[in-house]
Amino acid sequence: MALVTFTSPMHKDKTVYAVAGSHTQTVLALAKDNHIPIDFGCQNGECGTCLVKVKAIEKNRIHGGPLTDGEINVLRELGKITRAQVEKMLVDDLPPTEWRLACQMVVRDEDILVEYPSK
């Protein structure tokens, strides 16, 4: 069971449980289930509306699964990730940036802090 804390300058912080081991629940789905008002559009990793910043609560832990191809494209268009970071991710199999798309990032069994909106 992972604890996911959503934080925003415009709303009260809220911490919710994510189902352990589902490996399918996205940050956006978790937010919607818990009435957390993250903006979204396409829900398909194409528009960038759901941009969030994600930090691991425990030091030295990674957060979430690797970026999807759509996520990489949008983050590059938004200037949030470089080609070098993408190449490093492919070698290390680790997310190289705190910037994520909530509709693409799958929650894993780790406690995370999700900042929104993060434009």
Ligand code: FES
């Ligand atoms: S809602 Fe469009 S990229 Fe996430």
